[in-house]
Amino acid sequence: MASTEFELPKAYGASPLTAELRRAPEDFRVDEILGYDADGEGEHALLWVEKRGANTDWVARELAKFAEVSSVNVGFAGLKDRHAVTRQAFTVQLAGKPDPDWSAFPHDDVKVLASTRHKRKLKRGALRGNRFVLVLRDVQGDRERAEEVLRAIALHGVPNYFGEQRFGREGGNVAQARAMFSGRRVDREKRSILLSAARSHIFNSVLAARVERDAWSKPLDGEIWSLAGSRSWFGPEPFDDTLATRLAQGDIHPSGPLWGQGEPPTQAEAGELERAIAAASSDLAEGLAAARMDQERRPLRLLPKELRWRWLDNETLELSFELPAGAYATVVVRELIA
Numbered sequence: 001m002a003s004t005e006f007e008l009p010k011a012y013g014a015s016p017l018t019a020e021l022r023r024a025p026e027d028f029r030v031d032e033i034l035g036y037d038a039d040g041e042g043e044h045a046l047l048w049v050e051k052r053g054a055n056t057d058w059v060a061r062e063l064a065k066f067a068e069v070s071s072v073n074v075g076f077a078g079l080k081d082r083h084a085v086t087r088q089a090f091t092v093q094l095a096g097k098p099d100p101d102w103s104a105f106p107h108d109d110v111k112v113l114a115s116t117r118h119k120r121k122l123k124r125g126a127l128r129g130n131r132f133v134l135v136l137r138d139v140q141g142d143r144e145r146a147e148e149v150l151r152a153i154a155l156h157g158v159p160n161y162f163g164e165q166r167f168g169r170e171g172g173n174v175a176q177a178r179a180m181f182s183g184r185r186v187d188r189e190k191r192s193i194l195l196s197a198a199r200s201h202i203f204n205s206v207l208a209a210r211v212e213r214d215a216w217s218k219p220l221d222g223e224i225w226s227l228a229g230s231r232s233w234f235g236p237e238p239f240d241d242t243l244a245t246r247l248a249q250g251d252i253h254p255s256g257p258l259w260g261q262g263e264p265p266t267q268a269e270a271g272e273l274e275r276a277i278a279a280a281s282s283d284l285a286e287g288l289a290a291a292r293m294d295q296e297r298r299p300l301r302l303l304p305k306e307l308r309w310r311w312l313d314n315e316t317l318e319l320s321f322e323l324p325a326g327a328y329a330t331v332v333v334r335e336l337i338a
Helices: 056-067 142-155 169-183 188-212 243-249 269-279 282-290 329-333
Strands: 019-021 028-031 044-052 074-076 087-095 112-116 130-142 225-227 252-258 296-299 305-313 316-324
Touching: 056 087, 056 269, 074 243, 112 169, 130 142, 130 329, 142 305, 169 188, 169 282, 188 252, 188 269, 188 282, 225 296, 243 252, 269 282, 316 329
Parallel strands: 028 087
Antiparallel strands: 019 130, 028 130, 044 087, 044 112, 074 087, 130 316, 225 252, 252 296, 305 316
16 A cells, blocks of 8 residues: 555545645634533533634643643543644533633634533543645646546545555654554554554555445445444445435445454455455554454545535635545545545
């Protein structure tokens, strides 16, 4: 598999445009969508925070320091891009303490926009998705073809690759995972990151092979189906009109493996492909099994919701769309720009 997302095969051929993304943090805006309301009571302060050019972990530590609590008392649902303007939720467990004056939070690039009370600490992954507004600058290329690709993405989606950031600087997390599986000791937090990178590498390899076969948005024999909006999956079963309708409606997606112990549930052509690719990275597959990771599934297809675009001028294109939790905006944009 290619070492970065930008070397992986694309669904719609060569990208029709070149452009600059993230010239400034304001060109990459992200709004977290929790999908539920605050309880309005409880010992946790639920904060809505806007940050510019700041790391989520750093913001969490600074919130803990400001509230004079341990960093373990601060929760958030997802890591957000640093070189961006993002709005996301944090919880701070105050345990009987009154709320501090959040408006006095001492960092110009981080603002607490709202605060209410909540009964539970925010847990990682406990969100519905994210809303993105991206601005591409110095756009050059075939605008007519770009419009065609955007319409195709809106209708059919894109391959649901794990993005570059999953693999660390210059993709080095996969090599570090191999070293860890060979006996190198790492701390607990780093171990979790490297296990995720190893799984993501195998998944992206399977997805890349299916993109090359034009089978990322349609089933192979022996397919396992992911249910949209959940971690549930089912199959294999014969592909019939009911499954075809659900696939067309975006209710289900073909899936790929998040590798772990035991055999993947796919059979026939789908299963043969997954096993062959895992065998090509046998050190990663065996390391994940030895780490007692379970076999799980991830959709191969990503359908952006409410995808819209507009030309701000002849060289500036704005995109907006919503993605489910765990999906990457960059894998949408990469189909459009080189």
